[in-house]
Amino acid sequence: EIVMTQSPVTLSVSPGERATLSCRAGQSVGSNLAWYQQKPGQAPRLLIFGASTRATGIPARFSGSGSGTEFTLTISSLQSEDFAVYYCQQYNNWPHRFGGGTKVEIK
Amino acid sequence: EVQLVQSGAEVKKPGESLKISCKGSGYSLTNYWIGWVRQMPGTGLEWMGIIYLGDSDTKYSPSFEGHVTISADKSISTAYLQWSSLKASDTAMYYCARHKYSTSLHDAFAIWGQGTMVTVSS
Numbered sequence: 001e002i003v004m005t006q007s008p009v010t011l012s013v014s015p016g017e018r019a020t021l022s023c024r025a026g027q028s029v030g031s032n033l034a035w036y037q038q039k040p041g042q043a044p045r046l047l048i049f050g051a052s053t054r055a056t057g058i059p060a061r062f063s064g065s066g067s068g069t070e071f072t073l074t075i076s077s078l079q080s081e082d083f084a085v086y087y088c089q090q091y092n093n094w095p096h097r098f099g100g101g102t103k104v105e106i107k
Numbered sequence: 108e109v110q111l112v113q114s115g116a117e118v119k120k121p122g123e124s125l126k127i128s129c130k131g132s133g134y135s136l137t138n139y140w141i142g143w144v145r146q147m148p149g150t151g152l153e154w155m156g157i158i159y160l161g162d163s164d165t166k167y168s169p170s171f172e173g174h175v176t177i178s179a180d181k182s183i184s185t186a187y188l189q190w191s192s193l194k195a196s197d198t199a200m201y202y203c204a205r206h207k208y209s210t211s212l213h214d215a216f217a218i219w220g221q222g223t224m225v226t227v228s229s
Contacts, residue, residue, distance in 0.1 A: 046216060
């Protein structure tokens with residue numbers, strides 16, 4: 001199994017600031033990496049797939065980068081609706097494990 | 108609208124059996140992989156397993172294999188997750204989710220169900 005490690009666990013950011021979230025894979029997953037956003041009481045929502053492709057309807061302030069074992073999700077200017085928990089997921093090998101999540105909270 | 112509709116919340120006692128469902132609405136799931144994801148209270152997402160509705164090919168996470176059974180009925184575009192003997196530790200929200208592209212074996216989850224809360228308590 002490929003272990004996915006996200007950092008930091010919690011990120012405190014002021015509205016309008018940039019947020020940078022990291023995800024590390026225990027072995028190479030190529031570009032088979034997705035990012036999801038989950039708000040309290042809601043199902044997760046796909047933000048990014050293929051490490052860098054935004055899903056339908058996702059604002060341009062969300063961007064993904066990386067390949068192999070190191071990945072980054074950047075939110076260029078945080079809006080109030082962006083405060084949530086973010087998960088990465090590798091889908092290169094079974095099982096398609098998720099990382100532990102990063103909570104983005106208001107500073 | 109393309110969506111996945113899950114069965115309602117369940118309250119069960121330890122040792123009881125349970126089968127929850129996930130149905131495609133507005134389209135057929137026959138050519139898609141449908142996965143199940145567990146979220147225990149206050150914790151993160153855990154990938155449990157996945158099934159291809161076309162032929163019921165199933166993959167399990169080692170963490171869940173033997174503890175749950177994933178099945179499907181393609182004639183009604185429905186996937187299932189079942190337990191033969193529930194434990195208190197099975198208390199969680201369970202989500203089904205569909206791969207982004209049809210027939211794609213390794214893919215992100217583009218469509219999610221609303222979740223089914225399962226509570227196991229004596």
